[in-house]
Amino acid sequence: MPPVGVDRTRERSATGRKPTTGRVRRSDRARDEVRLGWMLAGPAFVVMLAVTLYPILQAVFDSLFNFRLTDPDAREFVGAGNYAVVLTDAVFWDSLWVTLLITVVTVAIELVLGFALAMVMHRAITTLRGWLRTAILVPYGIITVVSAFAWFYAFDINSGGFVNNWFDWVPGVDENLNWFAAQGTSLFVIIASEVWKTTPFISLLLLSGLAQVPGDLEEAAKVDGATSWQVLKRVILPNMKAAIMVAVLFRALDAFRIFDNVFIMTNGANGTEVLSLLAYRTSIGRLEIGLGSAISVLLFLCVILISFVAVKGFKVDLASARGGE
Amino acid sequence: MRRRILATVTALAVGAALAACSGESGTPTLTWYINPDAGGQAAIAQSCTEAADGAYVIETSLLPRDAASQREQLARRLAAQDGSIDIMSLDPPFIPELAEPGFLAPVPAELEALGTEGVVQGAVDSAMWDGELVTIPFWANTQLLWYRESVAEAAGLDMTEPVTWDEIIEAARSQDKLLGVQGTKGESLTVWINALVASAGGEIIANPEAPADEVELGLDTDAGRAAADIIGRIGDEGLGGPGLPTADENASMNLFASDDGSFMVNWPFVWAALGEASPDVVEDMGWAIYPQVEEGADAAPPVGGINLGVGAFSDDVDLAYQAVECIVAPENQAEYFVTNGNPPSSVEAYEDPRVAEDFPMWETIRDSLDLAVPRPQTPRYNEVTLGLQETWHPPSAVSPDSSPEEATSLITAVLRGERLL
Numbered sequence: 131m132p133p134v135g136v137d138r139t140r141e142r143s144a145t146g147r148k149p150t151t152g153r154v155r156r157s158d159r160a161r162d163e164v165r166l167g168w169m170l171a172g173p174a175f176v177v178m179l180a181v182t183l184y185p186i187l188q189a190v191f192d193s194l195f196n197f198r199l200t201d202p203d204a205r206e207f208v209g210a211g212n213y214a215v216v217l218t219d220a221v222f223w224d225s226l227w228v229t230l231l232i233t234v235v236t237v238a239i240e241l242v243l244g245f246a247l248a249m250v251m252h253r254a255i256t257t258l259r260g261w262l263r264t265a266i267l268v269p270y271g272i273i274t275v276v277s278a279f280a281w282f283y284a285f286d287i288n289s290g291g292f293v294n295n296w297f298d299w300v301p302g303v304d305e306n307l308n309w310f311a312a313q314g315t316s317l318f319v320i321i322a323s324e325v326w327k328t329t330p331f332i333s334l335l336l337l338s339g340l341a342q343v344p345g346d347l348e349e350a351a352k353v354d355g356a357t358s359w360q361v362l363k364r365v366i367l368p369n370m371k372a373a374i375m376v377a378v379l380f381r382a383l384d385a386f387r388i389f390d391n392v393f394i395m396t397n398g399a400n401g402t403e404v405l406s407l408l409a410y411r412t413s414i415g416r417l418e419i420g421l422g423s424a425i426s427v428l429l430f431l432c433v434i435l436i437s438f439v440a441v442k443g444f445k446v447d448l449a450s451a452r453g454g455e
Numbered sequence: 456m457r458r459r460i461l462a463t464v465t466a467l468a469v470g471a472a473l474a475a476c477s478g479e480s481g482t483p484t485l486t487w488y489i490n491p492d493a494g495g496q497a498a499i500a501q502s503c504t505e506a507a508d509g510a511y512v513i514e515t516s517l518l519p520r521d522a523a524s525q526r527e528q529l530a531r532r533l534a535a536q537d538g539s540i541d542i543m544s545l546d547p548p549f550i551p552e553l554a555e556p557g558f559l560a561p562v563p564a565e566l567e568a569l570g571t572e573g574v575v576q577g578a579v580d581s582a583m584w585d586g587e588l589v590t591i592p593f594w595a596n597t598q599l600l601w602y603r604e605s606v607a608e609a610a611g612l613d614m615t616e617p618v619t620w621d622e623i624i625e626a627a628r629s630q631d632k633l634l635g636v637q638g639t640k641g642e643s644l645t646v647w648i649n650a651l652v653a654s655a656g657g658e659i660i661a662n663p664e665a666p667a668d669e670v671e672l673g674l675d676t677d678a679g680r681a682a683a684d685i686i687g688r689i690g691d692e693g694l695g696g697p698g699l700p701t702a703d704e705n706a707s708m709n710l711f712a713s714d715d716g717s718f719m720v721n722w723p724f725v726w727a728a729l730g731e732a733s734p735d736v737v738e739d740m741g742w743a744i745y746p747q748v749e750e751g752a753d754a755a756p757p758v759g760g761i762n763l764g765v766g767a768f769s770d771d772v773d774l775a776y777q778a779v780e781c782i783v784a785p786e787n788q789a790e791y792f793v794t795n796g797n798p799p800s801s802v803e804a805y806e807d808p809r810v811a812e813d814f815p816m817w818e819t820i821r822d823s824l825d826l827a828v829p830r831p832q833t834p835r836y837n838e839v840t841l842g843l844q845e846t847w848h849p850p851s852a853v854s855p856d857s858s859p860e861e862a863t864s865l866i867t868a869v870l871r872g873e874r875l876l
Contacts, residue, residue, distance in 0.1 A: 196872060199530060199531065199534045200530050200534060200552050200553070200555070200556050200558070200834065201555070201556060201834070202534065202556065203556070215872065215873060215874070215875065216875065219874055219875045221874070221875040221876070222875060286701065287697055287698045287701070288698040288701055288702055288703075288705075288706035288709065288710075289706070289709075306697040307697070308697045308698055308700060308701060310700070310701045311697075311699075311700035311701060311849060397640065397641075398640075399639075399640040399700075399701075399848065400700075400849070408875070411841075411876065412875065412876070414527055414531075415523065415527065415837065415841070416837055416838065416841070416876065417527075417530055417531075417534075417837075421872075421875070425875075
């Protein structure tokens with residue numbers, strides 16, 4: 131409720147004391163500001179409701195029906211029946227585990243790599259800084275579908291992928307290795323392409339966190355004889371907590387909704403199906419609107435759960451970050 | 456002043472809109488949703504527009520590249536009663552799904568002969584649903600057995616006589632060569648499975664017109680097990696090469712063109728494609744009817760192609776069918792074959808001298824289309840094909856002891872709405 135927060139702050143500063151209990155009295159100016167705030171934010175708020183809340187509610191509603199797009203006459207209310215089918219099916223749980231595996235592995239690798247890159251960018255000499263940032267950001271600038279195709283053709287044995295020839299000195303890799311014929315190797319390529327594509331994003335977020343660490347704290351620690359590791363652990367990381375949380379949360383949500391890479395490379399073959407692909411195949415491929423909506427709603431609930439766990443887990447007060455009360 | 460400007464702008468806008476309307480109210484425009492090709496359908500649209508002499512104009516609109524995506528787009532738009540869809544190029548297996556809910560305008564009685572008489576049998580079968588003609592065959596595709604003459608000769612196979620899968624497996628094995636088959640988890644795998652089951656005298660669905668929860672599958676039979684045995688052997692012994700689990704038609708063609716090539720089952724597009732890319736391979740290339748599963752029993756080759764349907768919500772159904780009549784004329788089909796490589800469904804079109812000149816295997820294609828058996832014609836085809844792909848992939852894991860049973864159990868449960876895919 132940002133408008134109320136602004137209002138209270140103003141009232142305190144105007145009167146010099148904390149408002150008494152009961153209804154908060156607003157000055158004319160504060161009321162005008164609240165009104166202006168609503169006029170400015172109102173249209174955006176309505177548009178947000180239209181484009182996010184409405185589809186979500188529609189999906190929840192649709193998920194209660196047995197409804198196939200090419201058989202509209204057979205539509206019937208089944209209550210939680212679709213959820214029962216989804217939650218008791220191994221296909222759903224397998225997709226969920228694969229999605230979680232991809233999420234956890236990519237976020238963990240990207241956090242370490244992204245932090246290293248952020249440090250390099252942060253410490254790089256001024257003349258190199260611009261070039262370095264541009265070079266690191268290039269993969270993130272490429273459209274995911276394009277990068278997915280690039281990785282697919284690099285590894286695909288049927289269209290002359292070059293990886294097998296370049297890396298045949300690595301144990302287990304030879305010219306006959308079909309990366310997309312087994313679960314382990316398919317997931318390896320999917321995860322590698324995901325890491326390559328989105329590490330720049332996480333490093334950019336961490337770089338902004340690094341920039342906010344007060345230099346005098348680092349200096350003071352060094353004067354007191356702290357090693358570089360101690361400075362990192364006791365000074366830099368604690369001061370970057372909010373930035374790390376934002377980086378992890380954003381990337382985790384992004385990774386959990388992974389679609390393009392899997393769609394292009396395996397289309398869910400060999401146990402690589404992820405939740406969003408399952409929702410797509412059910413809703414769009416099979417035209418089973420009810421069943422597909424149930425999967426989408428469950429996917430949405432998982433996303434909310436991840437956000438909740440991340441915010442609680444990091445114990446970061448997001449309100450303080452925006453200068454509120 | 457401001458009011459005057461506003462009034463002028465409004466008048467101009469209304470005038471422009473009226474002008475646009477009056478333009479449209481002249482010659483009716485029919486939109487033909489086409490699958491991607493080498494420009495042949497657009498050329499036919501142009502020539503039929505000219506032949507109509509002002510009765511209608513045909514405009515083409517491009518659908519996505521693969522058949523499954525084409526089906527998705529058309530099904531979604533027809534479900535929303537999109538009136539802009541006049542004519543559609545439809546992949547045959549997905550036709551019943553659009554016909555069942557009434558998304559296709561009925562074929563006029565006077566045009567029924569157009570879709571059934573003088574048309575190869577495989578294409579006629581694929582144009583029907585529930586005993587009625589619901590689309591008009593436009594072109595018909597079929598798979599042939601392509602072979603390297605040198606390999607067949609070295610293996611001692613007489614290719615003037617029908618050959619069996621056992622024989623080509625043994626020939627590839629004895630010559631240390633690879634077979635070109637489609638083992639990727641996609642529609643081409645279903646095409647292969649269906650051809651093998653049908654060639655063994657079976658059928659994937661015993662009662663395709665039954666309601667979804669009463670459908671009975673014919674996979675867990677001797678025919679289904681014979682099909683699984685062939686796929687499993689090729690996969691298990693590595694006869695399809697390391698790329699088999701992800702091999703589509705293009706990958707099979709590339710394998711055939713490599714030094715390891717021997718035999719390949721594939722659509723006729725490979726003739727033109729290899730003619731450009733590997734002329735030396737074409738010199739050593741022969742063709743025959745699809746391999747038999749059991750010696751002496753006719754093979755049932757795959758059938759594909761495109762049929763034309765008319766949208767039920769079109770404003771110009773009659774004109775659309777007039778346009779369809781023009782599009783499928785035998786001379787247009789012959790022209791389409793020689794320019795785009797897609798075989799005609801009309802028997803008469805094969806008599807065009809240009810066809811024999813460009814496609815020396817034209818008789819084999821025509822004979823193959825008469826033997827061909829379509830994939831199951833059911834409104835729930837999508838579930839059937841995805842269920843097969845789920846349980847019969849990768850080819851090395853396919854076993855006659857378990858795969859037919861697993862596919863039957865999964866597809867039956869999915870059709871009853873009890874399981875996910």
